[in-house]
Amino acid sequence: MPVRKAIHAGSWYTDSGPELSRQLEYWLHQADLIHGPARAIIAPHAGYQYCGACGGHAYRQVSPVVVRRIFILGPSHHVRLSGCALSTARKYKTPLYDLHVDSQVNGELEMTGQFEWMDLDTDENEHSIEMHLPYIAKVMENYKHQFTIVPILVGSLSPEREACYGRILSSYLGDPQNLFIISSDFCHWGHRFRYTYYDRSYGNIYQSIEELDRLGMNIIENLNPTDFTNYLKKFGNTICGRHPIGILLQAVQELLRNDSRRNANLKFLKYAQSSQCRNMNDSSVSYASAALVFE
Template sequence: MGLTRRATHAGSWYSDSGNQLNKQLEGWLNAADLSHGPARAIIAPHAGYSYCGECAGFAYRQISPVVVRRIFILGPSHHVRLSGCALSTATTYRTPLYDLNIDQTIYQELEKTGQFDWMDMRTDENEHSIEMHLPYIAKVMENFKDEFTIIPILVGSLTPEKEAMYGQLLAPYLIDPQNLFIISSDFCHWGSRFRYTYYDRSCGAIHSSIENLDKMGMDIIETLNASEFTDYLKKYGNTICGRHPIGVLLQAAQSFKKNCNGQRLNLKFLKYAQSSQCCNMNDSSVSYASASLVLE
């Protein structure tokens, strides 16, 4: 009998009612177009659903549940400082819809590399970056609920060299069309409470400056150039909380390109939103963006 990680943010960050949650997710998915799929990877936010549920729907709409059998979820660590990546000690993750099973075979493969630590249950249950994706996964995969597994990976504060190393380790999994990668990230956290108040006055309003800053980063991510993304972060310090999971994806994509026999990866952002529009220096906001990576 394995350990089950509870849905600790249900009832606060999203509904703990299966029926209500199902209706909300269905509404957001139906409001989004299938325009850049079938996704091999998505980038989607991890805030409370009242803030980012609609935005996340644009990424999840691009998934082909008929194809997908293994789902890698890379989420940043918000509460514990890690210099590498960590795996869950649970075997099952609970959601208000149904439970999701962790792929123990792939966990064993990752553990054998010697590059992954284990997070204890307290760290796992305190963290929201992976959990906020689980209800969406459960909803999208509901017709195949007994036919897929998840591979949650908590990503620490990685150096560019470590991002490259993990990217190379995960690239073979990205090549397999039955695997889907979910990259958990919000974008700019702006305001004095986040200790980040970059403002380019030439953009006009503060919220326009934030959008311009985020879209600069999004444009670079679309090129799949890991080193340019690192340079952008160094230059502007944009508080993209999932920057390290994004960096790992970009490195995996670069490694993939060397072995893809002329096939091309194409990443495209589909939706951008802000929790509120900042107009003065006392305001604050968090930005959200959804993207899909396809193989052409």
Template sequence: YCGACSAFAYRQISPAVVQRIFILGPSHHVRLAGCALSTAVKYRTPLYDLRVDTQVYAELEAAGQFDKMNLDVDEDEHSIEMHLPFIAKIMEDYKDQFTIVPVLVGSLSPEREAAYGRIFARYLAEPQNLFVISSDFCHWGQRFRYTYYDRNWGDIYQSITRLDRMAMDIIETLNPAAFTDYLKRYANTICGRHPIGVLLQAASCLQRADMYSQRMTLKFLKYAQSSQCENMNDSSVSYAAGVLTFE
């Protein structure tokens, strides 16, 4: 379901410019209070192997804020893996000229999101770096234990759309505190809330930097749902593709 939606973001990439790709994905299988780095040196895709940037890994490890995930955890986690074929395809003509930086993101407090945002800010500022943030949007239905429904917004699927659009509008403001407040109010089941929070904190850090003058714009280009929920027994997962650009 998510591939057609993701394509709207991936088609914005200029592969000739990209030398390093950070992939921030939420942890689905292990409890993490922080972020973790892979022990792998390469990731295999159907097209070719993607090389892990060991130099950047060493820099991140030196910050003292990152755990290590073993290969079992890495192989079980889909949030990073599912982006690898897209990355391999979009970068195919430059496959020997870029590296990846996979980062597994745990259940972070707002303070830890800010701390990681400060760490990643300098990398976000470099034009040769690309950040891929892995996330679904609303997981709605009894099987997800989330059935928020405001009848004033129409049918269930329309209520879900409104709920997700609120999140997207807030994310586009690049205001991490507003996004945290939204999640506290609605508890929307956005699985990549913490990777998104880290990105917003990194962008906020750059906006506050006196020596950084580039303008940042975040825009959502596509939104989709796996199905349209019409009764309380239905379920769906929402997807959104957004792009952060620098001018």
């Protein structure tokens, strides 16, 4: 049975279980429960020294009492995929405890004919899913034997493919025992990212970046996948989890089409930047946390 190692433990976050637990606990306690119980969250996937505190605001909205299955949609940074890929691992290691993959759901998704499989090397080289595992383990620690995970690596998708995956996953999103985690950082700004959009009317570069990000965040809150696609085309904002976000928006729209009594409310709770860019030689990555509830 393949086991995915915690490859980034000891570098992107501590490999000490007790230290990691204390760190995550602190960040969770710094956040307020103001938009829950979350049925989906958007949270960053950088090193914890940069985004750990921001991520806590999303995970604080999770109600572990009801969650029994957790879908993690992360963008592929190293391997080009035209679709979505499922994990061949059966367990994911964390410094806290091992998380078990839901083989039944993997089988159901494979039967749709729309998913491929990622090998263990691809899985371990990718950080977008791994960086959420310690937070999942911490939030669910009192129910550690009562839940499973469904890691999904998301490739570069057309809007039509996002809609396809949204339709497939909408029934799972509609189940209150399922939680969806959308892994995404926001603007990657600077020459090293080949993105230097700057609207001087907003002041300093970092202020222009925040305005650009918040425009995208507002569109995401409106839950309109077409508007989000158009925003990305217009500004080219380097939101690395744009396709997982697109799938979530499509899944929400599918649910709302099929149940007119259902209301969805997505709200961003925290925004941060790794540093404040003031000249064209600077660089930064933005982070944002959001929670989706059904009313």
